[in-house]
Amino acid sequence: MSDSWTNRLAVTRHGDGDAVVFLHGEDGLLFSEDLISRLAEHFTVHCPIAPGWSDHDLDSQQKSIGDLSYLYLDMLEGSFNSPVPVIGVSLGAWLALEICVKRRDVASRLGLVSPVGVGTSTDRSLDFVDIYAVSPAGVDQALYSAHGSRTRSDRAQDLDQDDLVRLARAEQSVAYYCWEPYFHNPQLAGLLHRVQLPTCVIYGTADRFVSDPSYHHKIGALLGENAQTCAIDGGGHRVFEESPEQVANALLQFFTLDASA
Amino acid sequence: MTFRVWFFTEMPYPHLPPESEYESVRVSLPNRYYDPKLGQSDYNDYFELYKLADAVGLDLMLNEHHSTPTCMDVAAPISLGILARETKHARLLLLGNPVGNRREPVRVAEEMAMCDVLSGGRVEVGLVRSVPYEVTPQNSNPVTLRARFWEAVDLIQHAWTSHDGPFAWQGEFFEHRHINIWPRPMQTPHPPIWIASQSPSGAREVAEHGFKLACILNGTQRAKELFEIYRSTIDAGGRDVTSDLGYTALVAVGETDREGHDAGVLLREMLGVSKIGPQFLDPPGYADARQRAVAFPGRLKGEGLSRSVAHMATMSIDELIDRGIMFAGSPQTVVDQLQRFYKQVGGFGHLVAESHAWAMPFDIAASSLRLLGEQVAPRLADSFAE
Numbered sequence: 201m202s203d204s205w206t207n208r209l210a211v212t213r214h215g216d217g218d219a220v221v222f223l224h225g226e227d228g229l230l231f232s233e234d235l236i237s238r239l240a241e242h243f244t245v246h247c248p249i250a251p252g253w254s255d256h257d258l259d260s261q262q263k264s265i266g267d268l269s270y271l272y273l274d275m276l277e278g279s280f281n282s283p284v285p286v287i288g289v290s291l292g293a294w295l296a297l298e299i300c301v302k303r304r305d306v307a308s309r310l311g312l313v314s315p316v317g318v319g320t321s322t323d324r325s326l327d328f329v330d331i332y333a334v335s336p337a338g339v340d341q342a343l344y345s346a347h348g349s350r351t352r353s354d355r356a357q358d359l360d361q362d363d364l365v366r367l368a369r370a371e372q373s374v375a376y377y378c379w380e381p382y383f384h385n386p387q388l389a390g391l392l393h394r395v396q397l398p399t400c401v402i403y404g405t406a407d408r409f410v411s412d413p414s415y416h417h418k419i420g421a422l423l424g425e426n427a428q429t430c431a432i433d434g435g436g437h438r439v440f441e442e443s444p445e446q447v448a449n450a451l452l453q454f455f456t457l458d459a460s461a
Numbered sequence: 462m463t464f465r466v467w468f469f470t471e472m473p474y475p476h477l478p479p480e481s482e483y484e485s486v487r488v489s490l491p492n493r494y495y496d497p498k499l500g501q502s503d504y505n506d507y508f509e510l511y512k513l514a515d516a517v518g519l520d521l522m523l524n525e526h527h528s529t530p531t532c533m534d535v536a537a538p539i540s541l542g543i544l545a546r547e548t549k550h551a552r553l554l555l556l557g558n559p560v561g562n563r564r565e566p567v568r569v570a571e572e573m574a575m576c577d578v579l580s581g582g583r584v585e586v587g588l589v590r591s592v593p594y595e596v597t598p599q600n601s602n603p604v605t606l607r608a609r610f611w612e613a614v615d616l617i618q619h620a621w622t623s624h625d626g627p628f629a630w631q632g633e634f635f636e637h638r639h640i641n642i643w644p645r646p647m648q649t650p651h652p653p654i655w656i657a658s659q660s661p662s663g664a665r666e667v668a669e670h671g672f673k674l675a676c677i678l679n680g681t682q683r684a685k686e687l688f689e690i691y692r693s694t695i696d697a698g699g700r701d702v703t704s705d706l707g708y709t710a711l712v713a714v715g716e717t718d719r720e721g722h723d724a725g726v727l728l729r730e731m732l733g734v735s736k737i738g739p740q741f742l743d744p745p746g747y748a749d750a751r752q753r754a755v756a757f758p759g760r761l762k763g764e765g766l767s768r769s770v771a772h773m774a775t776m777s778i779d780e781l782i783d784r785g786i787m788f789a790g791s792p793q794t795v796v797d798q799l800q801r802f803y804k805q806v807g808g809f810g811h812l813v814a815e816s817h818a819w820a821m822p823f824d825i826a827a828s829s830l831r832l833l834g835e836q837v838a839p840r841l842a843d844s845f846a847e
Contacts (some may be wrong), residue, residue, distance in 0.1 A: 333489070367754070376604040379602040379603075379604070
């Protein structure tokens with residue numbers, strides 16, 4: 201395939217086995233290492249890192265997650281001969297949906313963990329807690345369950361300077377894509393019927409980032425009959441950090457079932 | 462060069478409950494604390510001060526902020542329009558229009574052109590990127606703010622200087638099929654443009670564009686550094702650029718040193734009105750990621766961030782004077798202080814005097830700016846004439 205993605209997407213690979221693609225969330229690969237490690241026990245996990253989160257700078261040609269999805273489509277088309285399972289966490293799940301409403305034949309199935317990106321609000325309120333208007337403690341409260349999880353604020357205390365810069369660049373990239381419209385593509389809800397792939401929406405029952413407790417079920421309904429939901433009891437929005445083992449098991453179960461179907 | 466002195470108040474609303482009762486004086490303070498009756502009285506006082514400043518020979522500067530009681534001039538072009546009619550002689554500087562946040566730069570071009578005509582060509586136009594804590598109330602993406610700001614500046618200039626009918630604009634942030642502003646400005650090619658900047662890179666950028674540079678409460682050393690960068694960067698074709706440099710300071714003038722000092726104490730209060738939620742002070746993308754990363758662990762814990770002037774609130778008046786942040790005393794004392802500052806920074810052309818701030822009573826502010834206009838400004842003009 202062309203250089204359009206190889207020069208802009210940094211890809212790390214972990215483990216051995218059949219390929220899966222992991223689409224990172226708001227903090228890039230930081231804090232998702234445990235989940236990736238567990239997946240890498242069963243798969244070769246391909247982790248493309250978007251411009252802005254990697255050493256590549258944000259590209260002004262890409263102004264939305266929808267724009268970004270074309271770069272990933274190039275990567276998927278250029279890297280794999282057949283459809284591969286795609287996992288996305290939070291922002292990465294949004295990206296996975298943007299990819300799959302455009303092309304149905306690059307992914308074989310979707311594991312969406314705490315997805316964002318779909319506007320479901322009917323009363324003009326925000327679908328998600330405004331992380332730019334609440335205190336850092338309030339952000340932690342929105343992203344993590346109340347079970348004394350180690351939050352990103354806690355974990356940031358242990359990061360070296362390079363990773364702190366990575367985290368600052370990640371925050372900048374999230375603001376670039378998610379400031380307005382806030383963490384969603386207003387058109388995406390009306391396009392989800394196009395996905396038509398086996399999809400599992402995994403979420404924590406204590407996700408306080410979403411304003412509507414039924415948000416994940418609404419996404420499942422919009423995706424149609426191929427979609428199922430899987431609740432992780434007591435998990436927060438960052439359930440993939442808080443409970444990587446449970447999330448990995450849910451994904452494995454879904455992929456195994458799907459593969460044997 | 463004619464050294465000019467400008468009077469400035471942020472038009473504050475100081476009638477607040479104790480700081481312990483609210484989280485942030487910026488962005489999130491509920492407007493139930495605002496009493497419109499008191500606010501109307503304050504507005505009257507502020508416009509009277511501006512009229513008095515005009516009468517005693519001072520020029521006038523306005524600014525604009527949002528969602529905060531520290532500045533009630535939330536639509537500064539309206540104030541500029543009022544002053545265009547209510548004053549006779551003063552130059553009128555709006556420093557500035559927050560064009561990084563305003564979504565219609567063409568509208569800004571129209572507003573400034575209208576005020577320039579109304580005032581008979583007395584308007585000077587400041588264009589500012591905005592402070593970090595206003596991107597949230599303005600819903601202005603901080604990551605693209607700088608690029609959007611400079612495109613808006615280009616668009617405004619183009620709108621002012623195009624006189625042959627409509628033109629189209631297809632930029633990264635703004636698109637128009639038909640720009641043709643009426644009225645056009647009275648001054649040609651357009652009113653002087655000022656840009657406020659507090660950083661070396663910002664001062665360099667302003668100089669590269671050939672605009673006037675305004676520094677605000679930086680203190681002697683920083684102002685000297687920024688002015689030197691400006692002088693060494695600008696391509697002025699040998700012209701002396703001293704008149705392109707402005708400095709904003711707290712200025713309190715009394716009949717005696719004691720009276721000026723006491724007025725300075727009242728001005729200093731504004732430096733302490735700085736309680737701001739950390740989420741508003743450091744939006745992602747406003748500052749460089751490497752710079753943000755340094756303070757990241759503390760910031761994520763909600764620690765260690767404050768408005769850039771907050772540390773000045775605990776300084777003594779003498780220290781503020783020594784650092785070139787405040788000039789206070791009798792008329793001759795203030796002249797002496799400013800002559801020293803002028804030499805230390807290598808010269809500048811404009812003193813923007815914040816001679817009213819926060820809860821300073823009207824009478825004290827009026828007395829101070831009368832002395833500033835009648836006794837300080839003329840001596841400075843004579844002193845810096847060469």
